[in-house]
Amino acid sequence: MIKIFFILLLVLIVSIPTALGIPLSDKTALKFTFPISVEEHDFVVEVAGNMSVERFDFSGDEKMIILELQSSIQDNILEMTVPKTLLGGELTFLLDDNEVLTSVKQGSNITFVTVEFSGTGAHVLQIIGSTHLDFFEIRNVRNV
DSSP, X not given: OHHHHHHHHHHHHHHHHHHHTOOXXXXXXXXXXXXXXXXXXXXXXXXXXXXXXXXXXXETTTTEEEEEEEESSSEEEEEEEEETTTSBSSOEEEETTEEOOEEEEEOSSEEEEEEEEEOSEEEEEEEEOSBSSOOOOOOOOOOO
């Protein structure tokens, strides 16, 4: 009798969560790390979201990061960290050539961005900055 009870309990534990049909993809994220070398300086841009990043491009001349995204769910969220010296100043965000609202938090060295949008399929996110390689190098200069 006790064996039957435990077998029934085990079957219920396994079947109830799958019967509710809770999608895991809405709550999980894929993390991508993109190393960038520009003029002998190394940077890392990190992207996490519930979609895949098919392509990542950085253009220093245009002060722009381009992400080609592929999503299989309707409600999307993307978070990314961008070093301020790589791309900074006033940032503009375009999703499929339309300006998109974002949450931007500035730290001392990085910018943390959250973008939420709807739609399955392919999307292109452009992040355009007003500064690039904006830092000062302090050198020890001695008059001899």
